[in-house]
Amino acid sequence: MLSFLEPLIEIEPKFQVIIDTYGHPIITTRPSGFVALSQLILEQQVSIASAKACYDKIEKHLNGFTPKLLLEVSDEELKACGVSRQKISYIKNLALCIEENKIDLESFHSKTEIEVYSELIQLKGIGKWTAQVYLMFCLQKKDVFPIGDIAVQHTMRELFQTETLEEMENHANNWKPFRSLATYLLWHHYLRKRNR
Incomplete structure (x- = not known):
């Protein structure tokens, strides 16, 4: 397991299940400006x-x-x-x-x-x-949670049985200050499950 994932997985063991099922996510970056x-x-x-x-x-x-x-x-x-x-x-x-x-x-x-x-x-x-x-x-900021993203919402419902945006936001607050990394894992699950 990649060491930077450990603190997040300690908070949320379901992320280990995503990694065990689909491997590690590829975290891409873009230049800023x-x-x-x-x-x-x-x-x-x-x-x-x-x-x-x-x-x-x-x-x-x-x-x-x-x-x-x-x-x-x-x-x-x-x-x-x-x-x-x-x-x-x-x-x-x-x-x-x-x-x-x-x-x-x-x-x-x-x-x-x-x-x-x-x-x-x-x-x-x-x-x-x-x-x-x-x-x-x-900017590679570490604690961002794009709640408006459809794939994030879909995966939150599927994995954490959260229905409303408020419930999703509240659940994701447990992942601070690693919410960006959590989002990459949610996207990874969503895409790999659909063979994309």
């Missing part, structure tokens, strides 16, 4: 493959992907790359906030989960799920 946050916005309500194709078209068209380049390009050009008008406004707003120093993504590394989350959800187009996924994958 403007590109990563923009990609998460593009991924909202579409497949990752579709969002990646869209991002690749923008990057090729602009010959890069920076706040400055995004603000200089027309909405019509971005629409031609497959971006919806709503997401264009979200990404451009993010670019503007960075250019005008209203938000400093680099400072997030030294801030707590709650501080970063509070700043992110103030931004247009960044809701709870996007903020939480950024915290987990891009």
